Amino acid sequence: MTGLEDGIADLFIIGGGINGCGIARDAAGRGLSVVLAERGDLAQATSSASTKLFHGGLRYLEFFEFRLVRESLEERETLLVAMPHISWPMRFVLPWHPGMRFDSDTPTSRLLARLMPWMKGRRPAWLIRLGLFLYDRLGGRRILPATRTLDLADDPAGRPLKPEFRKAWEYSDCWVEDSRLVVLNARDAEARGARIMTATRVVGAERAGDHWQVTVEGPEGRQTHRARALVNAAGPWVAEVIGSVARINSPKRVRLVRGSHIVTRRLYEHDRCYFFQGGDGRIIFAIPYEGTFTLIGTTDQDHHGDPAEARCTEAERDYLLAFASRYFARPVTAEDVVWSYSGVRPLYDDGASSATQATRDYVLSLDGDGAPLLNVFGGKITTYRRLAESALARLAPFFPAATGDWTARVPLPGGDFPHDGVAALVDRLLRDYPFLAPGHARRLIRAYGTEAFALLGAAGAMADLGRDFGATLTEAEVRWLMTREYARHAEDVVWRRTKLGLKMSAEEIAALEAWMATAG
Numbered sequence: 290m291t292g293l294e295d296g297i298a299d300l301f302i303i304g305g306g307i308n309g310c311g312i313a314r315d316a317a318g319r320g321l322s323v324v325l326a327e328r329g330d331l332a333q334a335t336s337s338a339s340t341k342l343f344h345g346g347l348r349y350l351e352f353f354e355f356r357l358v359r360e361s362l363e364e365r366e367t368l369l370v371a372m373p374h375i376s377w378p379m380r381f382v383l384p385w386h387p388g389m390r391f392d393s394d395t396p397t398s399r400l401l402a403r404l405m406p407w408m409k410g411r412r413p414a415w416l417i418r419l420g421l422f423l424y425d426r427l428g429g430r431r432i433l434p435a436t437r438t439l440d441l442a443d444d445p446a447g448r449p450l451k452p453e454f455r456k457a458w459e460y461s462d463c464w465v466e467d468s469r470l471v472v473l474n475a476r477d478a479e480a481r482g483a484r485i486m487t488a489t490r491v492v493g494a495e496r497a498g499d500h501w502q503v504t505v506e507g508p509e510g511r512q513t514h515r516a517r518a519l520v521n522a523a524g525p526w527v528a529e530v531i532g533s534v535a536r537i538n539s540p541k542r543v544r545l546v547r548g549s550h551i552v553t554r555r556l557y558e559h560d561r562c563y564f565f566q567g568g569d570g571r572i573i574f575a576i577p578y579e580g581t582f583t584l585i586g587t588t589d590q591d592h593h594g595d596p597a598e599a600r601c602t603e604a605e606r607d608y609l610l611a612f613a614s615r616y617f618a619r620p621v622t623a624e625d626v627v628w629s630y631s632g633v634r635p636l637y638d639d640g641a642s643s644a645t646q647a648t649r650d651y652v653l654s655l656d657g658d659g660a661p662l663l664n665v666f667g668g669k670i671t672t673y674r675r676l677a678e679s680a681l682a683r684l685a686p687f688f689p690a691a692t693g694d695w696t697a698r699v700p701l702p703g704g705d706f707p708h709d710g711v712a713a714l715v716d717r718l719l720r721d722y723p724f725l726a727p728g729h730a731r732r733l734i735r736a737y738g739t740e741a742f743a744l745l746g747a748a749g750a751m752a753d754l755g756r757d758f759g760a761t762l763t764e765a766e767v768r769w770l771m772t773r774e775y776a777r778h779a780e781d782v783v784w785r786r787t788k789l790g791l792k793m794s795a796e797e798i799a800a801l802e803a804w805m806a807t808a809g
């Protein structure tokens with residue numbers, strides 16, 4: 290394998306979101322030498338702003354996106370097994386009543402209106418059941434339970450809803466801690482030899498003979514790297530990198546679609562999620578979040594301007610509040626909202642008429658006019674591993690000594706325990722560290738899995754974990770995040786490596802920032 294002996298890496302990857310880090314891990318495990326540059330923090334853009342689901346995408350069935358749905362469904366259980374700490378099964382409740390009407394323009398609704406004109410504007414029960422039948426079977430299931438029908442008059446899932454919702458279906462998908470997924474991929478890539486550079490922006494890239502010369506600006510100033518192939522995984526900036534960084538003319542376009550979420554105080558007691566259908570043909574989720582909150586999203590709006598500036602607008606917040614209030618018996622109001630976030634989907638521009646209809650599938654475009662450039666468009670968190678395999682397959686002709694696919698079988702750091710073993714691991718942690726409160730132990734296992742033991746080390750009392758920053762965040766954990774997980778600022782710690790920002794005060798976060806600035 291060609292290493293860095295001649296000063297030329299095999300791959301230079303632009304972007305430390307899920308796609309860049311997933312490709313870095315996969316490539317490093319095949320024996321390629323890899324350098325990745327992220328201009329800010331890992332997962333600082335779209336990959337920390339998702340709905341956080343490993344899902345097939347039930348609604349994509351209405352768009353006949355069977356390839357994408359099948360691949361995503363197949364992936365769910367592979368991923369669950371590889372990262373049982375940061376992902377887990379969830380049940381989704383889809384309420385329905387016969388009076389529901391939809392202003393929908395999907396291929397399915399058009400077909401239905403043509404074949405059965407009296408069904409125009411409706412999503413009949415049999416159609417939803419058919420969709421769920423396919424959803425259960427398209428991708429194979431061994432771990433996740435099948436769909437069942439609920440009588441909402443009897444089931445606790447009916448209690449928070451308006452009484453007109455008497456019927457629902459309950460189906461399976463999975464949760465994932467999106468930004469931790471990115472960091473764990475980066476860590477595993479590094480453990481396999483990759484070099485991960487954060488706070489490092491790629492400002493120029495040009496072909497020089499049989500390789501790329503890449504200029505970066507980072508903590509060590511301006512530097513040049515050389516690589517045999519360049520991977521552009523810049524997410525919403527993919528087109529900017531092609532045009533302004535690599536200075537290549539390309540007909541490929543990206544469509545930027547903003548999606549916002551709101552987080553409210555917990556709206557109901559049970560642990561299931563809701564899948565709500567709106568009169569506008571769209572859907573939103575309401576999901577139990579971080580113990581005492583509910584996550585509601587998302588919107589779908591074409592985004593103009595800098596993707597880094599994406600924010601949940603008041604109009605989007607009100608849209609989500611009104612949407613959820615059509616279902617919940619108690620209206621959800623602006624006073625319930627404690628936080629919001631927004632991200633921009635870097636979708637491949639397939640010319641679809643609306644943001645909702647643009648394909649969620651990924652497109653890899655290889656520019657082989659000299660040293661190769663692989664551009665990544667679109668994709669989902671759910672398909673990141675498959676996307677990485679496809680990327681390496683496209684690059685394989687340039688690296689004949691690279692080994693084959695491997696990531697389906699290998700856990701991420703901390704994920705080397707059974708997929709249903711979280712409770713047992715929490716018990717073990719509490720046995721070894723009896724001074725931890727149960728909620729604290731559970732949080733550590735959910736974030737770090739088996740590595741929680743290494744993080745706590747020889748501690749015999751809370752005081753041994755050093756300074757307490759609030760909300761169970763200790764100095765030992767922050768040091769771990771700074772030395773092993775590339776955290777540089779409080780924001781990285783409280784909004785991406787953890788979500789403790791929801792529970793810490795502004796003063797506590799400022800004190801953490803001040804401490805991190807001086808911690809050696």
Ligand SMILES: Cc1cc2nc3c(=O)[nH]c(=O)nc-3n(C[C@H](O)[C@H](O)[C@H](O)COP(=O)(O)OP(=O)(O)OC[C@H]3O[C@@H](n4cnc5c(N)ncnc54)[C@H](O)[C@@H]3O)c2cc1C
Pocket residue numbers: 303304305306307308309326327328329330331332333334335336337338339340341342343344489490491492522523524525526530534546547548549587631632633634635665667668669670671672
């Ligand atoms: C609202 C919303 C909800 C979603 N929900 C889900 C879901 O539930 N499930 C699912 O599977 N998918 C979901 N997705 C899709 C998923 O989040 C994205 O497809 C995925 O995160 C894209 O990852 P990425 O690595 O391509 O982009 P990003 O995460 O945006 O990463 C690109 C990175 O490149 C960096 N960069 C850009 N230019 C440069 C440069 N010049 N130098 C160095 N670095 C640079 C950026 O800083 C950024 O960190 C959702 C998306 C959105 C917006």
